[in-house]
Structure formats: structure tokens, C-alpha cells
Amino acid sequence: MNTLPPLPAGIELIALTKQYAAGSVAVDSINLRIASGSYCCLLGPSGCGKSTTLRMIAGHETTSSGDILLENRNITHLPAAGRGTAMMFQSFALFPHLSALDNVAFSLKMKGVAKDERHRQAQDLLERVAMGHLAQRKPGELSGGQQQRVALARALITQPRVLLLDEPLSALDPFLRIQMRAELRRWQKELGLTFIHVTHSQEEAMALADTMVVMNHGRIEQVGPPHEVYNRPATEFVARFMGGHNVLDTTQGKVAVRNDHIHLAPLANGESGWPATVHDVEYQGTYVLLGLRLDNGQTGENISVMLPEASFAQRPYAPGDQVSMTWAAWQAHSFPPSPAA
Numbered sequence: 001m002n003t004l005p006p007l008p009a010g011i012e013l014i015a016l017t018k019q020y021a022a023g024s025v026a027v028d029s030i031n032l033r034i035a036s037g038s039y040c041c042l043l044g045p046s047g048c049g050k051s052t053t054l055r056m057i058a059g060h061e062t063t064s065s066g067d068i069l070l071e072n073r074n075i076t077h078l079p080a081a082g083r084g085t086a087m088m089f090q091s092f093a094l095f096p097h098l099s100a101l102d103n104v105a106f107s108l109k110m111k112g113v114a115k116d117e118r119h120r121q122a123q124d125l126l127e128r129v130a131m132g133h134l135a136q137r138k139p140g141e142l143s144g145g146q147q148q149r150v151a152l153a154r155a156l157i158t159q160p161r162v163l164l165l166d167e168p169l170s171a172l173d174p175f176l177r178i179q180m181r182a183e184l185r186r187w188q189k190e191l192g193l194t195f196i197h198v199t200h201s202q203e204e205a206m207a208l209a210d211t212m213v214v215m216n217h218g219r220i221e222q223v224g225p226p227h228e229v230y231n232r233p234a235t236e237f238v239a240r241f242m243g244g245h246n247v248l249d250t251t252q253g254k255v256a257v258r259n260d261h262i263h264l265a266p267l268a269n270g271e272s273g274w275p276a277t278v279h280d281v282e283y284q285g286t287y288v289l290l291g292l293r294l295d296n297g298q299t300g301e302n303i304s305v306m307l308p309e310a311s312f313a314q315r316p317y318a319p320g321d322q323v324s325m326t327w328a329a330w331q332a333h334s335f336p337p338s339p340a341a
């Protein structure tokens, strides 16, 4: 009987629901435990409820029902400033007329902390994100990546336990986005804080998350580490949304097969695979992406197949070619029955 109580979750959502006065249910009774000190990405298509969920955790949006616990403390009805969370926004929301230092020190000023002390703390944090030497610059004199670091320092000055990030990289150009995403990940590990990051990018979520939460229509479709969500999508929606999969209607029901797990051969008499016709060939660098249509009249679904550049070079295909598709049985994933069914 000497079992230890489970470690408190960084954030726990219990039957959390949001119904906006005007509309349908934006967040529909979701349950979620996010481990303390982990990087969690909330992912899903536009309108799935991820920002509403984040805003409820932040205290920027009221809940309709359910509870939010932060390290076992019920914060559901606390004001935003008293929760132990801090938010970093898409546009960074820095004050343009204030220096980086004053932007970072701003919330301490609001709390009445003396100028010397708040500047000391703000300078410390700016040093920590390698921005100490630019403390006197205004946001307009900083690059997108530098502004992101100032925004991070500003969020950290309230000493949050949980940092909430709402599409923090979407304002950056693609090159900087990849660089800053690596920085976010490094900071999260260094600080040991719980990060909850909302994104609509599967790639971003896979690169960053310890835990991915895929949402659809206000509900959670799947929670798990990226490799599990990608390799064992729990629902047809997840398989399609994550991309890189084909959903095929087999005699055993619907299965998901990764597009790099499908093998092609020229169609020959007696072939045992699925016959299909190539309609599209796209060169992508390290691989070639083929678009196929099934010849058995099934669904009219487009199938994508990814071939390594070298195998394509050995056996090229062109639009109009008839091929036979095969895959190993163990690489076809059926979907567990949905709990609602």
C-alpha cells in the first residue's frame, strides 16, 4: 500500500467546455493531462477549438463548464494574472514605443516594482535569451527572431509555471521559423517549464512536441508522442490531417498506409497488387511524389506515393503509366473503434 501519488500534471483539463453565446460548442468536454515540464502542441484545423482551449487556460476566456488545474491547483476561476501562466502571442504584442528592456519590465511596473529592480530583472532575462546587448532597441529596430526573444523574456518575467504560446512562429518567414522553433525547444528544456503551443502546422507540432494533441470540432481525436500519432493514427481524421498517409478501403475495412510504405511495379498480367494509373509526378528533391488513381473504380480517391529519388531514377514513371500498388500487411493500420460508436 506504499504507492506514491501520481505527479501532479502541469495542466489538467477536466470536462472542459466552451459554448459561445452566439454559436455551437467550440470546446466539447475535453479531458487532458499535460505532464509538468513537457512541451505540448495543440494541433488541428482552423476552428477546431485549439485557441479557445488555450485562452481558457490563460484566463482570457471564461469556461462554460469543467475545470482547469495547474499542478493540482484549481485555477478555473482565477484572474489571468493570478494563475501562474503567461502567454506569448503570434504578433508578440510588444509595445512599439518602448525599448526591449521596458517591454520586458512592463508587468513589474504595473505591479509597482521600483525602477532599478525591474530593470535589473528585465536585463537578466534579456541576457538569458541572448538579447542583453540590444536592450535599448525598440521593437521596430529588431528582427522577427529578436522580437520573439524579447516576447519570451517578457512572458517569463512573471515567473510562470506554464507558458502558453498562440501560433508564436506564424508571423516569421519560413527560414526563421525553423530556426526559432529550435530555439523554443531549447528554451523549454533549459527552463524546465510546461509549454503549451497552439499551431495548425503538423510539421511544427511534430518537430516540437513531447505530446501532440490533435483536435477536431472541439474534441480531442488523439493524444500521444509525435511518432505514435504519425505512425498509428487513431482515427481516419488524424490520418488524413497528419498527411503522408493514404486511407484505403480494404475488405478488412478502412486502413491507413504511409505514402512511403507503398511499393509500385509496372502493371503486368497476374500482378496481385491494386491496379492504379499515375496522373501526377512531382519532383521534391530527395524524393518524388506520385499522384495515382485507383483503376478499380473505388471512391475516386487520390493516392499519393513517395519514392526515394534514387528508386525513381532507376524506374521512372510518367502520367498515364499503369502500375500495381502493394504494401506489407503490417504497415496497414486499421482504426480502433471510436468510443462514440
Ligand SMILES: Nc1ncnc2c1ncn2[C@@H]1O[C@H](COP(=O)(O)OP(=O)(O)OP(=O)(O)O)[C@@H](O)[C@H]1O
Residues within 6 Å of the ligand: 020, 021, 022, 023, 025, 026, 044, 045, 046, 047, 048, 049, 050, 051, 052, 053, 200
Ligand atoms: N468570440 C467568439 N464568439 C463566438 N464564436 C467564437 C468566438 N471565438 C471563436 N469562436 C468559434 O469557436 C470555434 C473554435 O474557434 P477557435 O478560435 O478556438 O479555433 P482554432 O482552432 O483556434 O482556429 P484558428 O486556427 O482559425 O485560430 C470556431 O467555430 C469559432 O468560430
